[in-house]
Amino acid sequence: MDARTQSPDAPPSPEVAERSIEDVGTEEKLTAFGRARRQRERLRKIFRGTVGVAVVLIVWQVMATAYDLELILPPPLSVARNIFNTLTLNYEQRWLYGPNIYEHLLSSFARAITGFSMAAMIAIPLGLFVGRFRTVREYVDPVIRSLYPIPGIAWIPLAILWFGLGNTAVIFVVFIAEFFPLYFNTEAGARNINPILVDAARCFGAKRLTLVRRVILPASIPYIITGMRIALGGAWRMIVAGEMLASQSGIGSVLMESRFQFRATDLMMAMILISVVGFITERLIVGTLEKKTTEKWEVRVL
Amino acid sequence: MTRISRRTVLMSAPALVFAPHVATAAEADAVRFGVLYPNLVSVIHAIAKKTGAYERHNLKVVETRLKSGQTVEGVEQLWRGNLDFYMGGAPEVPRLNSRLVESGRPPALAVVSGANPGHTSLVLGNKCQPKVIDEILKVRLKIAVSSLSSVHLAFFRGYLRTEKRLELNAISWQFLGMEGANMLPALLTGQIDGFLHSEPTPTLAIVNKAGHLFMQAGRGDMGPNPPPATFLSSRRDFLKQKPEVAKRFMRAIFDANEAYAKAPHEMTALVAEWSGLDEKIVAAAQERMNPTTSLTQAQAQKWWDFIGSTMIERGELSPKIKPFPDVFDLSLQPL
Numbered sequence: 233m234d235a236r237t238q239s240p241d242a243p244p245s246p247e248v249a250e251r252s253i254e255d256v257g258t259e260e261k262l263t264a265f266g267r268a269r270r271q272r273e274r275l276r277k278i279f280r281g282t283v284g285v286a287v288v289l290i291v292w293q294v295m296a297t298a299y300d301l302e303l304i305l306p307p308p309l310s311v312a313r314n315i316f317n318t319l320t321l322n323y324e325q326r327w328l329y330g331p332n333i334y335e336h337l338l339s340s341f342a343r344a345i346t347g348f349s350m351a352a353m354i355a356i357p358l359g360l361f362v363g364r365f366r367t368v369r370e371y372v373d374p375v376i377r378s379l380y381p382i383p384g385i386a387w388i389p390l391a392i393l394w395f396g397l398g399n400t401a402v403i404f405v406v407f408i409a410e411f412f413p414l415y416f417n418t419e420a421g422a423r424n425i426n427p428i429l430v431d432a433a434r435c436f437g438a439k440r441l442t443l444v445r446r447v448i449l450p451a452s453i454p455y456i457i458t459g460m461r462i463a464l465g466g467a468w469r470m471i472v473a474g475e476m477l478a479s480q481s482g483i484g485s486v487l488m489e490s491r492f493q494f495r496a497t498d499l500m501m502a503m504i505l506i507s508v509v510g511f512i513t514e515r516l517i518v519g520t521l522e523k524k525t526t527e528k529w530e531v532r533v534l
Numbered sequence: 535m536t537r538i539s540r541r542t543v544l545m546s547a548p549a550l551v552f553a554p555h556v557a558t559a560a561e562a563d564a565v566r567f568g569v570l571y572p573n574l575v576s577v578i579h580a581i582a583k584k585t586g587a588y589e590r591h592n593l594k595v596v597e598t599r600l601k602s603g604q605t606v607e608g609v610e611q612l613w614r615g616n617l618d619f620y621m622g623g624a625p626e627v628p629r630l631n632s633r634l635v636e637s638g639r640p641p642a643l644a645v646v647s648g649a650n651p652g653h654t655s656l657v658l659g660n661k662c663q664p665k666v667i668d669e670i671l672k673v674r675l676k677i678a679v680s681s682l683s684s685v686h687l688a689f690f691r692g693y694l695r696t697e698k699r700l701e702l703n704a705i706s707w708q709f710l711g712m713e714g715a716n717m718l719p720a721l722l723t724g725q726i727d728g729f730l731h732s733e734p735t736p737t738l739a740i741v742n743k744a745g746h747l748f749m750q751a752g753r754g755d756m757g758p759n760p761p762p763a764t765f766l767s768s769r770r771d772f773l774k775q776k777p778e779v780a781k782r783f784m785r786a787i788f789d790a791n792e793a794y795a796k797a798p799h800e801m802t803a804l805v806a807e808w809s810g811l812d813e814k815i816v817a818a819a820q821e822r823m824n825p826t827t828s829l830t831q832a833q834a835q836k837w838w839d840f841i842g843s844t845m846i847e848r849g850e851l852s853p854k855i856k857p858f859p860d861v862f863d864l865s866l867q868p869l
Contacts (some may be wrong), residue, residue, distance in 0.1 A: 302637055303815055326849020332683070396725045397712055492606055493684040493850060494626075494633045 347406025363422025421455025
């Protein structure tokens, strides 16, 4: 683990100050060359990604049309049209799923974020604590490891029994599903911190809280971010499962109802919206957090 | 010692040649039947099995069991050609045919018969004790239904429209979708004020003192001559390819009808075994159920006017779809 911090407005080092004008010119050329190369790489990546997606869409369209699969595999153009119409509230067919799609998405999003926040508030401190203290680990770890193999979906009947049908039951199953990846990743991060870093901090007089704030937390951040990324993906999976069984609103209930109505286009629309919203949520929350921590502090897993 | 003459040998040769064909003709025709199990709506199949009705009509029925609530799966399997007949909730077959008609295809499935007329009950919790329904239509009640597409909700919508001249959005109830199995605990714990469902859920609620039966379609509380809540359906291509087999299957079902109608209470043990319920519950539920399977043109038309029309209104069915011939084909029944 390498944890370094560097302020962008720090004075230049003596080596940089002593550089000749020619050196600086060469460096600029190299930087420009590197920037161009990075841009080319980015363009290539976008191009390849677009080609991959386009191939899938073309195969899908051809298969659906050639084999007349509209009722079980609606062509992408129909699905895209349905998504557009649903998002603009200009429905092609009668909307049978209660409130409009934005309210359903908002309900699901609120449940995902509540479950995620609760899991993060408990799993991250617990993971750090368990990771740093062997005695605590020996007490707590067997309990958590014994609960871990129970799939999130298996908690749904119990959640309905405890909390009834509605928000709380769904949030609970999301919490359960998100807790484990967050906990295990944080615990691994805290356990694998280079002891030299901790010793060095102690030599400089860092007390417990400072040690946690300045060394343990930054050094565990890459692990925590990975845990968050896995947990958020899992949250959307659990949201759908929970809403299909224990809720009247949310994108999962739209998915379930569209199946009862044999409306495959609506079903695929719901699936695609889950994917898009899940992707955006992950980019917004984890991406922002990553920029503010890992990238700023330049910490990475070696 | 018996001597075999040349003549006997020559005579027996054709018999040997034709014997396998004769044996094949005697072999029973296989019919793949999808039924909800354990469940009350499909008990007619259990009766047909138990009374040997299928064997009498030279049929070998291969049963595919689907869990309660899996009507969509059953109808999908029927449509995909994995079943020849399916018995379950009513609205799914018209819905699937509607999707096909909307996309310019011919309807693939046909409702060949029906059962359980007026199988819809409205059970209310003990705290809610109105004398007539008008007292509670403007009260914010939480009423559970198996889904927003439930046949019982469609039935109730039909009742409101025909008997009360009201649309569902004109009343103040909130409908919550939940599995039938969850309705009783939800009612007991006060999470809901009542539910719209079929047997045995109402009987279970009454026996467990969780609520009281406020309305029951079968006894005429939701209008006279209630339409069936269960459909027996088949694939149109199967009916075209094997009309004789289909007719024999229907005759076997009608034999089972007769057996049940003759002595319903003698069937209690069998119904209990098939539905996985206690015999006492089944005996009580039998007052509110009629698993005999037959459907007249008038009943089918009633179903369409009562439930189908509300489904068209809601947008579940295409206005293009017509009950005859797009949904019902009642020609196979020995009526």
